[in-house]
Amino acid sequence: MRIDIITIFPEYFSPLELSLIGKARASGLLDIRLHDLRSWTHDRHNTVDDTPYGGGPGMVMKPEPWGEALDAVTGGGEEGATPRLIVPAPSGLPFTQQRADRLAAEPWLVFACGRYEGIDSRVAEDAAGRMPVEHLSIGDYVLAGGESATLVMVETVSRLLPGVLGNAESAVQDSFATGAMAHLLEGPVYTKPPVWRDREVPPVLLSGNHGAVDRWRRDQALRATARNRPELLDRFTDDDLDRRDQEV
Ligand SMILES: Nc1ccccc1-c1cnco1
Numbered sequence: 001m002r003i004d005i006i007t008i009f010p011e012y013f014s015p016l017e018l019s020l021i022g023k024a025r026a027s028g029l030l031d032i033r034l035h036d037l038r039s040w041t042h043d044r045h046n047t048v049d050d051t052p053y054g055g056g057p058g059m060v061m062k063p064e065p066w067g068e069a070l071d072a073v074t075g076g077g078e079e080g081a082t083p084r085l086i087v088p089a090p091s092g093l094p095f096t097q098q099r100a101d102r103l104a105a106e107p108w109l110v111f112a113c114g115r116y117e118g119i120d121s122r123v124a125e126d127a128a129g130r131m132p133v134e135h136l137s138i139g140d141y142v143l144a145g146g147e148s149a150t151l152v153m154v155e156t157v158s159r160l161l162p163g164v165l166g167n168a169e170s171a172v173q174d175s176f177a178t179g180a181m182a183h184l185l186e187g188p189v190y191t192k193p194p195v196w197r198d199r200e201v202p203p204v205l206l207s208g209n210h211g212a213v214d215r216w217r218r219d220q221a222l223r224a225t226a227r228n229r230p231e232l233l234d235r236f237t238d239d240d241l242d243r244r245d246q247e248v
Contacts, residue, residue, distance in 0.1 A: 060117050074127075090140075091135060092134070116145075
């Protein structure tokens, strides 16, 4: 997969040089390219924003640099390929694991990181004439710009690509995506020592009884989900829950 990121803060993405994603880039599994939007400005101050038409607070990102940047970045696709343009925005569709699964099947993604009050809306309209465009939100909170949202989305999508995760990590990923624990929150986890500050690990986890351990973990996951995300339980019919209980 090729991923292009257009931003005024390329250094924001140095974490993508680390760990599994860094290794995937080094091995050629992932081709992540960073582009500084200011490279497509032509004034002395490298201006990328201006006041909003209609008044109001803040600044809006100017269309000209974005238009030139997107032309330059998306024009060079192999055999005239076109990418899917992702615009992180608080007004966007929710970015979910399901949407990440779909994006992971794409050969080429371009992320447009807007700052300030957003990017002049004509930029996405113009791009939509040449490629699919999606505005996506990672949650209902205000960020300073699209960079952190893009980091979240790139990490989530990259982990789904074949070969990026090691066997151990992909087994963990699968366990949360399918099976009896799918769509449930993770319950408590423990490791050595068996007693720490007079706090014992739940004895069932030391019992060696795998069936009892699985049942205990599922019960804890249902409790955690009921406590923090009860709406996720709405997905399951009673039959589903009964069937899953048989699986554990
Ligand atoms: N708040 C923001 C400001 C600028 C660009 C994206 C966002 C965003 C994305 N998902 C939630 O918020």
